[in-house]
Amino acid sequence: MNRRSPLETVRSADPTETAGPGDSSEMVIPLHVEEVNVSKRSVEGRGVRVSIVTHKHEQVIDELLARERVEIERVPIGTRIDTFPQVREEGDLTIVPVVEEEIVVERRLVLKEEVRIRRIRESERFQDRVEVRRQEAMVTYLPDDTSIAGDEPAVGATGQT
Numbered sequence: 765m766n767r768r769s770p771l772e773t774v775r776s777a778d779p780t781e782t783a784g785p786g787d788s789s790e791m792v793i794p795l796h797v798e799e800v801n802v803s804k805r806s807v808e809g810r811g812v813r814v815s816i817v818t819h820k821h822e823q824v825i826d827e828l829l830a831r832e833r834v835e836i837e838r839v840p841i842g843t844r845i846d847t848f849p850q851v852r853e854e855g856d857l858t859i860v861p862v863v864e865e866e867i868v869v870e871r872r873l874v875l876k877e878e879v880r881i882r883r884i885r886e887s888e889r890f891q892d893r894v895e896v897r898r899q900e901a902m903v904t905y906l907p908d909d910t911s912i913a914g915d916e917p918a919v920g921a922t923g924q925t
Contacts, residue, residue, distance in 0.1 A: 811906040819900070822893045829890045835882045841875040848873065856883045 849861040857880055864876045 813904040813906060815902050815904075816899050817902055819898050820895050821898075823896050825890070825892050825894060827890055828887055831886050831888070833884055833886070835884065837880045837882070839878045839880060841877055843875045845873045845875050849875065857881070858883075 845863070848863055851861070852859050860879045860881070861875060862877045862879060863873055865871060866874055
């Protein structure tokens with residue numbers, strides 16, 4: 765049995781009918797057509813009340829805080845030097861040389877002192893209770909005879925508490 769699909773062309777028995785492009789002996793017959801009509805209408809008589817409810821609850825914060833402080837130590841040196849020393853680091857210690865010129869018959873550099881800055885890292889646990897807020901919308905459909913401006917709560921409230 766040889767069946768045709770709905771999209772196949774059908775040969776026309778009448779050669780005088782209007783033919784499609786390409787072949788004068790074939791024509792296309794639409795088998796199904798769909799149409800869509802869209803319209804809108806307004807509905808009256810039912811009110812809606814939307815209210816926002818804010819819930820508060822405490823939440824514990826538990827974080828590790830890092831803090832850094834410095835200790836400054838002045839170390840007197842008093843040594844003659846020929847060149848200006850550079851700032852240097854030894855581990856977590858930064859050494860800043862302080863040089864003073866002394867004028868004698870000749871000029872010479874004297875390492876007056878070193879300022880030693882040590883970085884000390886500390887950690888401590890921090891906990892606190894803070895108040896956080898969460899809001900939810902409660903939608904209430906009012907009966908036809910109830911005014912939206914009414915003060916009493918309506919039955920049928922939806923939403924989480």
